[in-house]
Every structure is written in structure tokens, then in C-alpha cells.
Amino acid sequence: MFIVHSEFVDEMKIISEIIHVAIVEDDHEIRQTLALIIDGTPGFRCKYSYEDCESALASLPGNYINVVLMDVELPGLNGIVGVKKLKPQMPDTDFIMLTIRQDDDTIFNSICAGATGYLVKDTPPSELLKSIKEAHQGGAPMSANIARQVIKSFHSNEPSPLSDRETEVLKLLSQGMNYRTVAAEIYLSPHTVKTHIKNIYNKLHVNSRAEAIKKAIKDRLI
Amino acid sequence: MFIVHSEFVDEMKIISEIIHVAIVEDDHEIRQTLALIIDGTPGFRCKYSYEDCESALASLPGNYINVVLMDVELPGLNGIVGVKKLKPQMPDTDFIMLTIRQDDDTIFNSICAGATGYLVKDTPPSELLKSIKEAHQGGAPMSANIARQVIKSFHSNEPSPLSDRETEVLKLLSQGMNYRTVAAEIYLSPHTVKTHIKNIYNKLHVNSRAEAIKKAIKDRLI
DNA sequence: CAAGAAATCGCCCATTTGGGGTAAAATGGG
DNA sequence: CCCATTTTACCCCAAATGGGCGATTTCTTG
Numbered sequence A, B: 001m002f003i004v005h006s007e008f009v010d011e012m013k014i015i016s017e018i019i020h021v022a023i024v025e026d027d028h029e030i031r032q033t034l035a036l037i038i039d040g041t042p043g044f045r046c047k048y049s050y051e052d053c054e055s056a057l058a059s060l061p062g063n064y065i066n067v068v069l070m071d072v073e074l075p076g077l078n079g080i081v082g083v084k085k086l087k088p089q090m091p092d093t094d095f096i097m098l099t100i101r102q103d104d105d106t107i108f109n110s111i112c113a114g115a116t117g118y119l120v121k122d123t124p125p126s127e128l129l130k131s132i133k134e135a136h137q138g139g140a141p142m143s144a145n146i147a148r149q150v151i152k153s154f155h156s157n158e159p160s161p162l163s164d165r166e167t168e169v170l171k172l173l174s175q176g177m178n179y180r181t182v183a184a185e186i187y188l189s190p191h192t193v194k195t196h197i198k199n200i201y202n203k204l205h206v207n208s209r210a211e212a213i214k215k216a217i218k219d220r221l222i
Numbered sequence C: 001c002a003a004g005a006a007a008t009c010g011c012c013c014a015t016t017t018g019g020g021g022t023a024a025a026a027t028g029g030g
Numbered sequence D: 001c002c003c004a005t006t007t008t009a010c011c012c013c014a015a016a017t018g019g020g021c022g023a024t025t026t027c028t029t030g
Helices: A006-015 A028-039 A053-059 A079-089 A104-113 A125-136 A144-152 A164-174 A179-185 A190-204 A209-218 B006-015 B028-039 B053-059 B079-089 B104-113 B125-136 B144-152 B164-174 B179-185 B190-204 B209-218
Strands: A019-024 A044-050 A067-071 A094-099 A117-120 B019-024 B044-050 B067-071 B094-099 B117-120
Touching: A019 A028, A019 A053, A019 A125, A028 A044, A028 A125, A044 A053, A053 A079, A067 A079, A067 A125, A079 A094, A079 A104, A094 A104, A094 A125, A104 A117, A104 A144, A117 A125, A117 A144, A144 B144, A164 A179, A164 A190, A164 A209, A164 B209, A179 A190, A190 A209, A209 B164, A209 B209, B019 B028, B019 B053, B019 B125, B028 B044, B028 B125, B044 B053, B053 B079, B067 B079, B067 B125, B079 B094, B079 B104, B094 B104, B094 B125, B104 B117, B104 B144, B117 B125, B117 B144, B164 B179, B164 B190, B164 B209, B179 B190, B190 B209
Parallel strands: A019 A044, A019 A067, A067 A094, A094 A117, B019 B044, B019 B067, B067 B094, B094 B117
Antiparallel strands: none
């Protein structure tokens, strides 16, 4: 369970710097186990561990910590809110979320809150240590299907319903141009631009510029 | 160079299914090396290899391929355009980009084009094989700093300049509401809403709803 | 406590927008 | 070669927008 591959130890020696870790986890047993794994591995040191965010918020900021392992499901303040509050006070510290949940909202809220890593709780110890190291060295460790969900969020689901010209018009609109300016920009009559815009609204099922732009950005049309 | 860890082979046996790979890479030597690595490992089979996207586009679609290794820097059509054209025709195939470039644009354009993985070209063979397997099993293999850049793109750089009320108003605006409707929604006078909007425009340095919404979404203010 | 920010309400007015039509030329795929 | 789509163009008009200017009340923060 605590075996570390020889090549792994070699890499640690090259870095020859101990990674300081803190844990926020409400389950007593898991917390102890994590601490044991970390302290039992050369190159890692578990400096602090807390059973809730409130304690972490009270004593963690100001200390030198490289990586924080943060449970998402916590009584009181949850891990997402915790990161949101801690990260601004510890901008150089990397936060890795540990969770049993893998739904979109939890993942993206965590990432947006400032987490750099996101691991499911059944990650084996060797992977966990590798992830802590990776986070500290400027990576972003993620469990496989978490990474896939993140990447998926960049993929557009459907082909654009807009024609090339319409897309062009919408892009210019999003830059704050009005009919007249757009028309001048692409050498058209303002009437034509207006027609395009009307068609854009129909195709996107909206009836204002605001909604059109919001939808276009959301669906990556522009 | 071609050594595979025993535990790795064990995992392969459990899956007991050969991963079919295709390569698009203009450098003759690299192409050959990749093919040798893949074909030389149990569980992997390099079925096709091309020196440009044009050839791949002409013969690849329709074939059963699990993972395509796609060089980004290619003569003629580059790898990004290649993925954009191939992916819709092969929705079940996973594309891993191989590149020497790590600039934001290249990364995000590749991902948006439909790639699920993104590796730097100096990735060692064992990592490459692991990544191919990971992509095939629903993951999204990325080199460490690529993953970090992707995660970073979710992080907001600066605190919002908008007050809570202003953010609230802007959110409603982005849903296509007008002064009157927003006012009714949050029990205010339309005049007040208008004042808020004027202040929003000032703070965001814009002078239209369109720009405000675009900027707000871009900066994750709403 | 004083200064500044935030939130609230108000008026005037030129310009812009969006919805309702109509229709012809150009383009492109079957 | 024909049909669907795209692109182009125009009219009318009520409603919404944005800019300018001023004002009071809270609330935070130094």
C-alpha cells in the first residue's frame, strides 16, 4: 500500500524539496489515513489537518503550505466555499479537491472556486501522492473521467444553425456595434444587417441582442 | 525504451481488447517510431499512419479506429483543422493532439476542435501508451502544464468590480429582460434599474448591453 | 465621525431597436 | 436544371435604450 516506485523516489531526490501538505476532511479515519500515507512517504509532509473549513480558515492562512487536500462534502462550510475563501489568502498554494461526487456542477464550481486538482476519493495512495507532486509542480491532476468532463465542456454539442454571414454579423454585434456600424464594416445596407439580425433571432429563438449574444457565447457560435 | 511495467500489462489483460490506433504525423522518423512503439506493445495496434491530414481525411473515416494521434504542426491542413473535419465523421474516435507548441490558442483551438487529449511531443513512450489507453477508456490525457492551463482558464483573474445589486441586474439583463421587467423582478423603480445599468457600463468601460454581457461572461461576472 | 461607496428615485430627449411585412438576386447541392 | 437557402434590400412604427444631469438614504471603512 505504501510502496513507492524507485523511479518515483529518484524524481523526488532531484527536486529534493519536501512538499508541505494540509488536509481538510471531516471523516476521522480517512483524515488519519491520508496523513499517514503522506507522512510515511519521503518528500511529503502533512503539516496540518482539519475536520472542517472553519478551523482551516482560522489557522491555515499565513502558513507555508504547498498543497491542500480539500474534501468537498463537509459539514458547515463545504469544500467549494472553503477554497473560494482560502485561495485568495493563499494564492501560491494548490488545492486538490477530494470527492465522491462527479456531477458537472460540483466539478465546475470547485474549479471555478480556485481548485487546481480534482480527484475521486477512491484514488489509490500512489496516485494521490503522484497527484500532490503534480499539482505542486504546476500540473492539474484530475481523475480520468473528471478530466474528460472538463474537456467535454469545451466541445460544442451541435453544429451552428447560423450561416457564415449571420455569424459574422453576430460577432460584430457582440462588439457593441449597431446596425449602421456593422453595415459600414462589412459593406452592406443597414436594412440588410437588420434582416440578418432578425433571422439570427429566429434561429436562436430569442428576441433581443442580449439573449442572442449570451446564447451565442454559451453555444460557442462566436 | 520499450519496457512496459508489469502492472501495466496486467491491466491491459483485464481489458483484453486491442486498441486500434491511427497516426497523422509528417515527420517520417517520428511516424515510424510511434508505429513501432504502438505495434510493439500488447494491447495496441497501429492500423493506419498518414503524413498529412488530406490523406487521413480521404481514407480514415469509416474505419474502426479507437484513438488517433494527430500532430498539430502539419504541412497543408494543420492538425486542428484536421480534427475539426474528422471528428464529426468519427464521433466515437478519440483524438490526441501531439505538439511542440503550448500556447493558449493552440491548446484551446485543438480542444474546441474536438480533441480529447493534448500531449507535448517529448512525452515518453510509456506515458504515451498510458495516455492512449486513458483516452480510450473515457479519460482526457493531458501533459501536466497543459492541464494546468485548461484549469486556469476557469479561474477568474480579478475580483468583480460590480456590486451585488449590479451583478443581479446584469444577470437579469442577460436573460433578455428590459428595464421595466428587471425592475418588476427585483421590486425596484425602472429609474433605479437604469441607474444601475449606467453604473455597470461605467465600471466595465462599455456603452451597450451587448458589450456588457459579452465582457461579463468572458470575465465570469455572471 | 467623515468620506466614499452603494442603492434608491427622478426627468428630458435623440437614437436605436425589434416586430410586422415584402421581395429579388445569388448560391449551392441534388 | 430546379429548389432551398442565403444574402441582399426596403418600409412603417411603437417601444426600448443610452446619455446627460441631479438627488436622498443607507452603509461601510478608515
